[in-house]
Amino acid sequence: MLTPVSDSITRREDDAELLDAYSTAVSSVVDRAGAAVIHLEVRSRRGRTAEESGGSGSGFFLSPDGYALTNSHVVHGGTEFVAHLADGRRLRADFVGEDPHTDLAVVRVSSEPLPCLPLADSDRVRPGQIALALGSPMGFQQTVTAGIVSGLGRSLRAQSGRMIDNIIQTDAALNPGNSGGPLLNTRGEVIGVNTAIIRPAQGICFAIASNLARWVAGWLIKDGRIRRSYLGIGGQTVPLLRAVSRTYHLDQATGVMVAQLAAGNPAAMAGLREGDIIVALATHPVRTVTDLHQVLTADLIDRPVNVTVLRHTERIVFPMRPEEMPAS
Numbered sequence: 592m593l594t595p596v597s598d599s600i601t602r603r604e605d606d607a608e609l610l611d612a613y614s615t616a617v618s619s620v621v622d623r624a625g626a627a628v629i630h631l632e633v634r635s636r637r638g639r640t641a642e643e644s645g646g647s648g649s650g651f652f653l654s655p656d657g658y659a660l661t662n663s664h665v666v667h668g669g670t671e672f673v674a675h676l677a678d679g680r681r682l683r684a685d686f687v688g689e690d691p692h693t694d695l696a697v698v699r700v701s702s703e704p705l706p707c708l709p710l711a712d713s714d715r716v717r718p719g720q721i722a723l724a725l726g727s728p729m730g731f732q733q734t735v736t737a738g739i740v741s742g743l744g745r746s747l748r749a750q751s752g753r754m755i756d757n758i759i760q761t762d763a764a765l766n767p768g769n770s771g772g773p774l775l776n777t778r779g780e781v782i783g784v785n786t787a788i789i790r791p792a793q794g795i796c797f798a799i800a801s802n803l804a805r806w807v808a809g810w811l812i813k814d815g816r817i818r819r820s821y822l823g824i825g826g827q828t829v830p831l832l833r834a835v836s837r838t839y840h841l842d843q844a845t846g847v848m849v850a851q852l853a854a855g856n857p858a859a860m861a862g863l864r865e866g867d868i869i870v871a872l873a874t875h876p877v878r879t880v881t882d883l884h885q886v887l888t889a890d891l892i893d894r895p896v897n898v899t900v901l902r903h904t905e906r907i908v909f910p911m912r913p914e915e916m917p918a919s
Contacts, residue, residue, distance in 0.1 A: 613721075616777050620723055621735050623779040626706040627652045628772060630675035630727035631661055631684065631698070635668050649726030649772030650674070650698065651781070652707040653808060657700040660808055661771030662786055663689040664750055666696045674700045677733055688815035690807050691751040692916065693799060694786050696771075697811040708773055711780035713800035714879060716740055716759060724763040724785055724796075726772025738763035738794070740782075744827050746850065747787060747797055754825040754851065755799060756880040759783040762794035774798040802881045818889040820913035822863075822898070823856020824849045828879045829868060831901065839906050843878045846870040846901065861911035863900060870906075871899035887913060 629652070634645045648665030652658065659674065666672065672684035682700050689696035717740065724736045742760035749755050761774060765788045774783035783798025810817045826847040836844070846868040852859050863869075869877050873896040875886045892915045897908050 616721070617723060617735070617737055620775055620777060620779045621725070624651075624708055624725060624773065624775055625733055625735075626677045627708045628677060628725045628733065629659060629700075630730070630732045631659075631665060631771065632673040632675065633666055633669040634671040634673075636670050647727065647730060647768060648770040649768065649785070651725075651771075651773045652700075652705050653697075653710070654707050655704040657702055657705055658687065658808070658812055659684065659698050659700060660784060660804060661696050661698065662784065663691045663694045663696045665771045666698065667691065667750075672698055674698070675727075675732060676705075688811035690811060690817045692749055692817075692819075693755055693803060693807050694749045695784065695799060695804055695807045695811070697808055708775075709780050710801040710805045711776055711778075711782045713757075713759070713782050713802045714881070716743065716776075716782050716800075718742060721777050722759075722761045722763045722782065723775045723777075724761070724765055724769060724772060724798075725775065726765075726769040726785060728766035728768040730768055734769075736764040741794070745797065746825055746827070755803075756826050756884075757800045757803060757828060758786075759798045759800055761796050761798060763796065764794070765796040800881070802879075803884060806881065806885055818892075819884075819916050820887045820889065820891040821856070821916040822858040822887070822911070822913055823853040824858045824863070825851030826869070826880050826883060831868065831870070832904075835901060835904055838904075839901075841870060841876075843870065843876055845878045847877050847880055847883050849900075857911050857913050858898075861898065861909040863898070863909060864902070867900040867902050867907075869898060869900050872896060889915075 629650045631650045650659045650661035674684040684698040687697040745758040747758045772785045773781045785798045787797045789795045827850045829848040849867045891913045
């Protein structure tokens with residue numbers, strides 16, 4: 592059956608309009624967000640001979656007063672930091688603090704009010720949505736790549752050895768130097784902090800979820816470090832069976848499944864098993880991995896608390912004492 596010429600022309604015009612809309616959306620985000628993205632030059636001086644080494648990465652301003660978020664592995668060990676701004680200025684950046692366990696760090700640039708990026712609610716991110724990465728791969732400033740969110744709830748091991756949970760997977764191309772730059776949605780909001788690639792693979796890149804980044808950045812700006820307790824698990828946010836939620840009158844739709852359990856750590860010694868779903872710790876409901884991170888503060892170190900889990904259809908309460916997470 593032959594397709595009428597008018598129909599073919601109409602389809603081509605529709606495709607062109609869609610492509611133009613996509614291009615316009617990407618360009619608009621870059622126009623709005625680009626000024627807040629920095630190239631971070633890191634220098635280290637060590638030893639009696641003041642031997643100098645260096646590296647670089649990306650970052651972005653969180654606030655008009657110059658606080659910028661980047662990766663811990665970008666700034667770790669650095670003694671001097673220079674921020675290259677989108678307008679061509681090179682300004683000194685001061686180290687504020689880092690958290691190797693989440694691979695996040697904060698530096699500050701002293702200047703007049705600076706453009707900054709808002710952090711989105713990463714719990715609202717969905718696979719398939721458009722994702723844009725901005726940064727300085729291989730030193731090429733203001734580089735933008737586009738793709739989609741490929742997956743959610745991934746886990747990634749930080750250089751400290753701790754598992755970072757709720758990682759966002761994207762196929763927006765990342766290269767060395769993109770680390771610390773923003774992963775954005777089409778509204779120009781940060782949904783993640785670009786942090787890692789799998790070198791042999793193509794299109795498998797990772798970003799730290801913005802909700803975790805918001806919490807970590809707040810503490811680093813306040814105290815310069817994060818002192819936290821830990822259970823010794825790797826977790827993943829999962830939905831709860833509605834029947835089980837109703838049975839136990841749980842006012843939540845999700846919990847944190849124990850995906851990995853380290854022997855000899857508080858959770859294992861208390862009796863938790865892989866597959867258990869944590870729904871509360873102390874008096875706090877636990878709906879997401881971010882909730883769990885936020886509850887495990889210094890206040891719980893070596894303090895007796897109860898952790899409530901669902902094991903199949905049974906609710907069990909385990910007493911335990913969270914320990915202090917080592918600094919590195």
